[in-house]
Amino acid sequence: MPYNYRTDFPIFSHRGEELVGAGCFLDEKTLQGLKARPFDRTLYPMGFYELVKKDLDCFLEIPAYASIFRDKSSREYVFSMLKRIQIPRGAVEVIECFKTRDFYTYKHMLVVFAISCHLVSLLSGEEHFTKTLIASATHDIGKYSIPLELLQKQTPLTAQERAHIEHHTLAGYAMIHYYTDSEGTDLSSRVARDHHERSDGSGYPAGITSIDRMVEIVIASDMYDALLSPRPYRAIPFDNRTALEELSSKALTGKISKAAVQALVASNRKKVTHWSECAISSDRRGSPPLSNNYGVTGEPG
Numbered sequence: 503m504p505y506n507y508r509t510d511f512p513i514f515s516h517r518g519e520e521l522v523g524a525g526c527f528l529d530e531k532t533l534q535g536l537k538a539r540p541f542d543r544t545l546y547p548m549g550f551y552e553l554v555k556k557d558l559d560c561f562l563e564i565p566a567y568a569s570i571f572r573d574k575s576s577r578e579y580v581f582s583m584l585k586r587i588q589i590p591r592g593a594v595e596v597i598e599c600f601k602t603r604d605f606y607t608y609k610h611m612l613v614v615f616a617i618s619c620h621l622v623s624l625l626s627g628e629e630h631f632t633k634t635l636i637a638s639a640t641h642d643i644g645k646y647s648i649p650l651e652l653l654q655k656q657t658p659l660t661a662q663e664r665a666h667i668e669h670h671t672l673a674g675y676a677m678i679h680y681y682t683d684s685e686g687t688d689l690s691s692r693v694a695r696d697h698h699e700r701s702d703g704s705g706y707p708a709g710i711t712s713i714d715r716m717v718e719i720v721i722a723s724d725m726y727d728a729l730l731s732p733r734p735y736r737a738i739p740f741d742n743r744t745a746l747e748e749l750s751s752k753a754l755t756g757k758i759s760k761a762a763v764q765a766l767v768a769s770n771r772k773k774v775t776h777w778s779e780c781a782i783s784s785d786r787r788g789s790p791p792l793s794n795n796y797g798v799t800g801e802p803g
């Protein structure tokens with residue numbers, strides 16, 4: 503049974519063109535209409551200029567990522583994929599714009615790409631590589647359609663504001679249809695749409711329970727980086743151990759991929775084991791940071 507993806511807010515491209523109005527359905531006709539609109543859909547290398555490589559190199563120096571990228575070879579692998587992956591021109595422009603508009607999202611998109619590289623190399627066959635990595639690099643592209651003051655709001659969100667932020671998934675789905683030619687749309691648009699879905703049906707935008715294995719890899723990378731980073735709703739990030747415990751608990755309660763979490767935990771162990779032999783447990787020894795406003799709803803009073 504197909505889901506009806508209805509847009510409660512308008513969707514804009516990064517150039518300010520309205521792509522889809524509020525109240526429309528993202529059905530086949532609307533998506534084909536986006537593809538039919540004129541746009542330069544040329545592909546560009548993901549490492550589109552030296553600065554992206556330099557920035558990602560700096561990000562991977564941050565202590566939180568040190569254990570997962572401690573091997574020179576794992577970093578070299580990320581940079582070789584950065585050179586090889588090609589993404590649509592519109593997505594390149596969005597990533598560039600994020601660098602000045604919302605630096606957290608810029609860093610996050612590059613780091614999720616790097617973590618996904620690592621997970622895909624462990625968990626997936628060669629045939630899925632490229633598409634998953636393109637999708638990881640563009641997963642949050644829809645945030646460009648969300649007002650900046652909402653993305654960066656530090657106090658609790660109202661229900662309406664939360665719904666608007668969650669709308670970045672459908673915005674990304676539509677934007678990728680607009681930016682990409684028909685061949686490259688499928689996995690990238692599904693990752694943009696589904697990366698906040700959870701296998702127990704508790705996610706958004708639709709609450710689906712059947713999630714593609716490649717989408718699951720990006721979901722785990724996305725959650726891991728979000729926990730390890732300061733966020734507007736939580737000034738102090740999770741430490742690495744507490745972040746892995748949080749992910750383990752989500753895997754053991756059937757929300758996210760157990761294999762992806764096993765691979766992340768195994769990559770953090772000093773004594774290297776094959777990920778499939780890495781046991782994860784629900785034990786909690788770390789402490790989540792205080793003052794975490796995530797999920798707290800503040801209604802205008």
Ligand SMILES: [Fe+2]
Nearest residue numbers: 641642697698
């Ligand atoms: Fe997201």
Ligand SMILES: [Fe+2]
Nearest residue numbers: 610641642724
């Ligand atoms: Fe994300």
